[in-house]
Amino acid sequence: MATQNEHRNSANAHIIIQTDIPFWKYLVQGIKKAHKVSRVQAFYDLIDRQRIALLKGENENLTGTIQDMAKAWGWDRDTVARFLDHLEQLGQLTVETTGNRKSFRLKYSGEK
DSSP states (O other): OOOHHHHHHHHTOOOOOOOOHHHHHHHHTTOOOOSSOOHHHHHHHHHHHHHHHHHHOSOSSOSSOHHHHHHHHTOOHHHHHHHHHHHHHTTSEEEEEETTEEEEEEOOSOOO
């Protein structure tokens, strides 16, 4: 039988779970869009923005700005910025700064 310490250590183990667009569409299917979206819905929106950017082929950065995301998600700009910072700390997002403009890209597999 596992000890409490072993459970705690296994809960903190670093794992990567690969997902795809059909999976995320299934997860968010039927969720009514509230004025403020959840972090799951916001992350799904980032996945969709990344997909659009890749389909356009202009660059690999997400479409939209922090202000666009704040409006779409019903969040204030500071909350969006903190969410994106947290995703960067978790290794899910890269941020590039050019002057005072930031661009974002999700980390994904299957790059060209």
